[in-house]
Amino acid sequence: MSDLLERLRGRGWRLTAQRRVVAEVLNGDHVHYTADEVHALATSRLPEISRATVYNTLGELVSLGEVIEVSTDGRAKRYDPNAHHDHHHLVCSRCGTIRDVHPAGNPLSDLPEQERFGFAVTAVEVTYRGVCPSCASA
Amino acid sequence: MSDLLERLRGRGWRLTAQRRVVAEVLNGDHVHYTADEVHALATSRLPEISRATVYNTLGELVSLGEVIEVSTDGRAKRYDPNAHHDHHHLVCSRCGTIRDVHPAGNPLSDLPEQERFGFAVTAVEVTYRGVCPSCASA
């Protein structure tokens, strides 16, 4: 976490209270907040932070490769601090809970040459869907 | 195509000019239009069709399982008439072109039990990303 702030300072980031708070909110495992959720959490620590700054900061963190954008539902994008370990997502169809998962094998190698249409394929995103234990028992 | 209209009539669909035009637009291979694109194409055949009707009709086609929604970019949803053959998507990172692809193997079985967090996993979506031949040569 302060690793992150160190890395960012090393890259010439001017360290403001707003950026620090956004970086602090994006901490933990299985964290996938929308921009509005980040803004709400940031506001509870720094009441005057603006929506525009949250969007700006999230965009910068994505550009710097410190956070990844996840779109699992065609609604708001979610921001994921787990950018340094390749992973995919498991989403509950009822409540929307998202877990980080690590499938066996490399999904990229499952796409045969004749199915690549001449593309240079470089990345793959996998979204598993199902019902979480909590929703199943309710 | 007229198969589709037949099936829909059989399900009690009232067959209107608007619905017919939307169904006609959603025809072909590798078709993944946004609602606005469908509206523009429909308007060229039936100038007075409204945005609301396009959204309504697309939603109905999705509910009936005749069209699937695809979200590959966190922006507008895309509507895909290829609903009767399981497939995944290959997206050009530059121009956004989308191709239907069929990976080898079943991606669902690649998710180990201990990575399922107790979820009942029922579906998986895979999005491959890369650069298409046309963008690569430009």
Next chain:
DNA sequence: GTCTTGACTTAGACAAAGTCCAATGTAGGA
């Protein structure tokens, strides 16, 4: 062929998610 009626369509208001800008504030080097 005409009538009837509930389903369908429409325009426009509204909402959610995100972008952009001009004015103001400030982190950090000199």
Next chain:
DNA sequence: TCCTACATTGGACTTTGTCTAAGTCAAGAC
């Protein structure tokens, strides 16, 4: 401490999608 380039802010604006009240019409009944 001062300077200034960079950062923040509120609000206007855009894109994508939803909702509703009023008008229209497809298709079955006669």
